[in-house]
Amino acid sequence: MVENMLSCCAIFPESLVTMTLTNKKIVLGISGGIAAYKCPELVRRLKDQGADVRVVMTNGAKEFITPLTLQAVSGNNVFDSLLDPAAEAAMGHIELAKWADLIIIAPATANTIAAINAGLAGDLLTTLCLATAAPIAIVPAMNQQMYSAAITQQNIASLSQRGLHIWGPGSGEQACGDVGKGRMLEAAEIVTLTGDLLMPIHPSFKILITAGPTREAIDPVRYISNHSSGKMGYAIAQAAQLLGGEVTLISGPVSLATPNNTHRIDVTSAQEMHQQTLALAQQHDIFIACAAVADYRPSEVSGQKIKKSSDEMVITMIKNPDILADVAALTQQRPFCVGFAAETQDVEKYARGKLRNKKLDLIAANNVSVAGQGFNSDDNALTLYWDKGQQELPLANKQLLAKQLVLEILKHYNKQH
């Protein structure tokens, strides 16, 4: 019933690409669940994006994390009582409710969700929800059985119908040992959804992306290829179109669905990818080379299946064209060029070498020797390098990471134009 409530329509204006939440006033309401331990990071990340954050805690929340910790990370006094004269004198609860551009309740326990749905105002957090005109985002976190209980589902559906935003929950292993739906979203995901909610529309841009592996034929039945799944390139295509981009995806052979509103062109070999990309590059503002293009191809492709006639087989390979370098070398209508560098050592040295040699505007590097990230994985972490700087995009699922990457690319692209 409450599936698909996770907002995915994120569109950002030019000026806000750097700090997506500049001057936004956010009340973070923390209720009493184990996921409260994620809140200091959430506060820090919201502040990193320029938000001013005031924390409100329920009594239950204080059993999991101290107000002092949240006071330190937010840089503001923590509000935890409806009836504290000193706190009311500093900023009364009605004032706080009016101050907020957004109230995020994370973690939102089954009890807090039920109380808000019932319109109770027994503590500061629920009172704020009644007293505010600001949007409210509920980030559920609870045991999977409690989450799937009919009454919880009803409460969440009812809040959603009344216009509250429901973010998550995620699935997976829970603190209690159960496995299922009920995990609080990660801080980075919440920050992204906050940006989605508070930001207006980015002007349109045209983006060309290569993705997946290439296959280099040896004979009619055999080829040389690599382990690229295409997931990162496809995630970038999806993020770019959600951010308002017009997307062309030139894809090697992968088993992935085409992202919505994406013009997909299927190719097999590096040469085909090269030809299609060069034909289209000048019609795009941004080019992201995400494909794992085979560096070499067999110099000759046998017309017939090669027979097992000897104990050894020697294949002579010749170099494929470098698609990215050729696009970056265009002298007219050259798009903003972004490359990827998958490295196993000296990541910065090799990435910066590629940035220079291929004359790129930006390169996204990842260390593929780290388990659980990069090739064929659902998660990835990237470091972006450009001429005069660098930036980390920490480990996240490829969808979220892709969105952060596209936002960073837009920021750099906008600076140039």
Ligand code: C5P
């Ligand atoms: O030189 P290397 O293959 O490590 O460079 C990786 C970057 O260059 C990636 O962005 C990849 O998509 C791109 N590339 C390309 N054409 C090639 C080889 C790599 O576009 N033939």
